Amino acid sequence: MKKAETMAKVYDPAKAEKRIYENWESRGYFKAAPDPDKKPFTIVIPPPNITGQLHMGHALDNTLQDILIRFKRMQGYEALWLPGTDHASIATEAKIVDAMAKEGLTKDDIGRDAFLERAWAWKDLYGGRIINQLKRLGSSCDWDRLRFTMDEGLSEAVTEVFVRLYEKGLIYRGERITNWCPHCNTSISDIEVEYKELDGSFWYINYPLADGSGYLMIATTRPETMLGDTAVAVNPEDEKYRALVGKKLILPLVNKEIPIIADDYVELGFGTGAVKITPAHDPNDFEVGKRHGLEVIKVLDDRGYVNENGGRYCGLERYEARKRIVKDLEELGLLVKVEPHKHNVGTCQRCGTVVEPMVSKQWYVKMKPLAEPAIEAVRSGEVRFVPERFSKIYYNWMENIQDWCISRQLWWGHRIPAYYCGECGGTVVSKTKPEKCPHCGADGDKLTQDPDTLDTWFSSALWPFSTLGWPHETEDLKYFFPTDVLVTGYDIIFFWVARMIFSSCEQMGKAPFRHVLIHGLIRDSQGRKMSKSLGNGIDPLEVIDEYGTDALRFAITSGNAPGNDQRYLPEKVEAARNFANKIWNATRFVLLNFDDEPDFANVDSSRFTAEDKWILSECNTLVREVTENLEKFELGVALTKVYDFMWDKFCDWYIELVKPRLFDDTDKTRTEAQYVLNDTLIKCLKLLHPFMPFVTEELYQSLYKDAESIMISKWPEYDEELVYEKETEKTELIINAVRAVRNIRREMNVPNSRKAHIIFVAPDENISILKAAEPLFARMACASGVSAVKDKTGIPENAASAVIDGAGIYIPLDELIDLEKEAERLTKEKENLEKELQRVKGKLGNESFVSKAPQKVVDEERAKLEKYTKMYGDLVQRLESLKS
RNA sequence: GGAGGUAUAGCUCAGUUGGUCAGAGCGCACGGUUCACAUCCGUGAGGUCGCGGGUUCGAGCCCCUCUAUCUCCACCA
Numbered sequence: 034m035k036k037a038e039t040m041a042k043v044y045d046p047a048k049a050e051k052r053i054y055e056n057w058e059s060r061g062y063f064k065a066a067p068d069p070d071k072k073p074f075t076i077v078i079p080p081p082n083i084t085g086q087l088h089m090g091h092a093l094d095n096t097l098q099d100i101l102i103r104f105k106r107m108q109g110y111e112a113l114w115l116p117g118t119d120h121a122s123i124a125t126e127a128k129i130v131d132a133m134a135k136e137g138l139t140k141d142d143i144g145r146d147a148f149l150e151r152a153w154a155w156k157d158l159y160g161g162r163i164i165n166q167l168k169r170l171g172s173s174c175d176w177d178r179l180r181f182t183m184d185e186g187l188s189e190a191v192t193e194v195f196v197r198l199y200e201k202g203l204i205y206r207g208e209r210i211t212n213w214c215p216h217c218n219t220s221i222s223d224i225e226v227e228y229k230e231l232d233g234s235f236w237y238i239n240y241p242l243a244d245g246s247g248y249l250m251i252a253t254t255r256p257e258t259m260l261g262d263t264a265v266a267v268n269p270e271d272e273k274y275r276a277l278v279g280k281k282l283i284l285p286l287v288n289k290e291i292p293i294i295a296d297d298y299v300e301l302g303f304g305t306g307a308v309k310i311t312p313a314h315d316p317n318d319f320e321v322g323k324r325h326g327l328e329v330i331k332v333l334d335d336r337g338y339v340n341e342n343g344g345r346y347c348g349l350e351r352y353e354a355r356k357r358i359v360k361d362l363e364e365l366g367l368l369v370k371v372e373p374h375k376h377n378v379g380t381c382q383r384c385g386t387v388v389e390p391m392v393s394k395q396w397y398v399k400m401k402p403l404a405e406p407a408i409e410a411v412r413s414g415e416v417r418f419v420p421e422r423f424s425k426i427y428y429n430w431m432e433n434i435q436d437w438c439i440s441r442q443l444w445w446g447h448r449i450p451a452y453y454c455g456e457c458g459g460t461v462v463s464k465t466k467p468e469k470c471p472h473c474g475a476d477g478d479k480l481t482q483d484p485d486t487l488d489t490w491f492s493s494a495l496w497p498f499s500t501l502g503w504p505h506e507t508e509d510l511k512y513f514f515p516t517d518v519l520v521t522g523y524d525i526i527f528f529w530v531a532r533m534i535f536s537s538c539e540q541m542g543k544a545p546f547r548h549v550l551i552h553g554l555i556r557d558s559q560g561r562k563m564s565k566s567l568g569n570g571i572d573p574l575e576v577i578d579e580y581g582t583d584a585l586r587f588a589i590t591s592g593n594a595p596g597n598d599q600r601y602l603p604e605k606v607e608a609a610r611n612f613a614n615k616i617w618n619a620t621r622f623v624l625l626n627f628d629d630e631p632d633f634a635n636v637d638s639s640r641f642t643a644e645d646k647w648i649l650s651e652c653n654t655l656v657r658e659v660t661e662n663l664e665k666f667e668l669g670v671a672l673t674k675v676y677d678f679m680w681d682k683f684c685d686w687y688i689e690l691v692k693p694r695l696f697d698d699t700d701k702t703r704t705e706a707q708y709v710l711n712d713t714l715i716k717c718l719k720l721l722h723p724f725m726p727f728v729t730e731e732l733y734q735s736l737y738k739d740a741e742s743i744m745i746s747k748w749p750e751y752d753e754e755l756v757y758e759k760e761t762e763k764t765e766l767i768i769n770a771v772r773a774v775r776n777i778r779r780e781m782n783v784p785n786s787r788k789a790h791i792i793f794v795a796p797d798e799n800i801s802i803l804k805a806a807e808p809l810f811a812r813m814a815c816a817s818g819v820s821a822v823k824d825k826t827g828i829p830e831n832a833a834s835a836v837i838d839g840a841g842i843y844i845p846l847d848e849l850i851d852l853e854k855e856a857e858r859l860t861k862e863k864e865n866l867e868k869e870l871q872r873v874k875g876k877l878g879n880e881s882f883v884s885k886a887p888q889k890v891v892d893e894e895r896a897k898l899e900k901y902t903k904m905y906g907d908l909v910q911r912l913e914s915l916k917s
Numbered sequence: 918g919g920a921g922g923u924a925u926a927g928c929u930c931a932g933u934u935g936g937u938c939a940g941a942g943c944g945c946a947c948g949g950u951u952c953a954c955a956u957c958c959g960u961g962a963g964g965u966c967g968c969g970g971g972u973u974c975g976a977g978c979c980c981c982u983c984u985a986u987c988u989c990c991a992c993c994a
Contacts, residue, residue: 622953
């Protein structure tokens, strides 16, 4: 029995995908190892969070990577796609804290060790989930190399880098204002703060002068911080206040004296011109305070409650304190007015809580020296952003970079390798706990390690080399590093891409990858960001269940420009599913028309017909273009080309054109048709495989008896032999003729059941071609017969007609013809042609066009002129004879 | 305040180096039960490529102004 007879009429992805994936995996096709005979091609995965669930962003990101990896693997590269997961310290810790809260437990209740035990258990439980979801996407990662940011090797890399940077003076510990999240209870870095515009108020408050001579009015959006005020500042140029500088104010509610100082920071003409200075809770005020030697008084604790410095407000939550303070000021008559005020408030990226700027002692990475080589790496072209415009965003950030706060008051993460001596108070940074304090010689047990952990991005910044074995000089590292492409969304350029680049420049002396392929977001059908709170997220796994992985992959990688956001539309997936089904049926057709054992050994290329050579040549062009597009990361363009070729050229034309030969057992070129069908289809499947791995594999296996797998088959190559201009012209003549006939019949409302004779009036060289195509016209254009003649004598008057390049077409329709309608139709045609002619004539009549445009373009225009003139002449004649 | 994106058919979007580039899918109209596929086939209608300038022999594509819209960064108490 033929294979095709066992194929269902409709492709069922659910049946195939699991089996195929397991086969790939068990045969070890995803594995990569250094091979001196091959060139490496490496991608490291953006490690998903262990707490993560696959979402559309992952689907897109990983599909793109898989396309590149599969393409390169087929091209003969040693293609490594290195997978892994990220411990995501703050996100994971928050989840575990939440889970514990349900049991009525807090971190402090169970202690650090027990907490970490829970965290690891969590990782074991959920860390694998996302991996299995990635597999359902068809991801061809080398799973044997699965890494985790907190596994032993990567932790070693983290410590190594920390110590190196510290020893170089690029990591320091300092007391500064940091963004503090009172909910997560940790410091966070600048980029972890998201600004949201919120409705707030401006409170205008009178601070009494100490000498009782009046008041100084200030305005604030955070009245509770006044508890920590240690001065009021005015601009030194401000005439209004010049006399007050140096005088004292009584800080209301606290009742202590604070000075009036002059500082440029205060902007003339804004607000009241006087600014309360709270060095402990505002970055600008902190700087002012430093300049003026002001006392730094912290009035809030880590949880956002007023502390003992807040006097009678001590113990109040910050917003509760705000209310009370405003009320008290009002009672004292010091509150002048309240104005509504919209302002941007920093919130915690993770939990959304309003961030409190607070002075605290944290570890920082000094960024300026690290940024410079990282900027240079992009400027020199060592790293290229695709699309290029994202390098601007990168520069913009890198050139204005602030020091990076890397310590977190969390437990889940890499512990900071710093030790403090209980004897002398000295600090030691060391890969392992020192036996003695190097400062005072105190015994090792006097040394206590910093309780804090590192920002999760500190470890992911090392990902491209830590996963390959660094700091050890491994074979993998030598072979696979630097990696080739990093694929990620633009939302993560600062968090990750930039940090990988400077970390790699610093540690490896070169950039970690050559290309950064940036993609956009997948939004909902209305263009909104998919989010949990909106509940508008689409689960890729559900889409896969319904339409298949290939359909999803197709839908999200076609029809959008690199770096642009796209909307998720179910219709798109549906169209993609239909395409998978289309090629399924095309293959089924090809197989149905094979003999049991098609013997391609006997194929004689001299027996190839015009349409054979046409499709071979078109397919050859396709191979070249798709390969070029993929090399340039123009994935969507590449995919569209394969789609158009397969559906339009291959299915709608080539298959239809060869049907007469296939259905006729005695046809002398039948084997050649079978061969070309097979050859073209296989090339197409290969070109399509990176995008739609499952269906292409399934079909490839059907076509090839002993095929191992399409994913390790050889990528098609452009063949200079396969260029057939003459045959292409011939075939296009047939195609255009068929189209024209169909058009006429449709316009004339001729039912398909009514067959009609077709008369072609054509130059000698086309006569035999058209005549020979009689069976095709019969099949494809409802022809009862075809004649091809040199001139119009003898053509019945009541014929519908059309003019194409290379032939006049006449269809005698007797009673069916409506002469007026026919004339109308031809007049429309004529007008269109006139327009074209005018355009071409105008161009060629323009002397500067003829002299300045490339010869090729001019020649093309001349050929057009000739063609159109001929067609126009024919049309005019036809119209005239109609009228008479 | 700074930077960037987008504006093309009713809808969602392509358009790779300026020269058949005015396209696709969906939708719409009309017609198709012959043996690959109705998840299909065929035919067709629909756009002065946001406005206005400029460069060029030639611009959807390059430059400038403007309008609309989105995003990122910074953030004045």
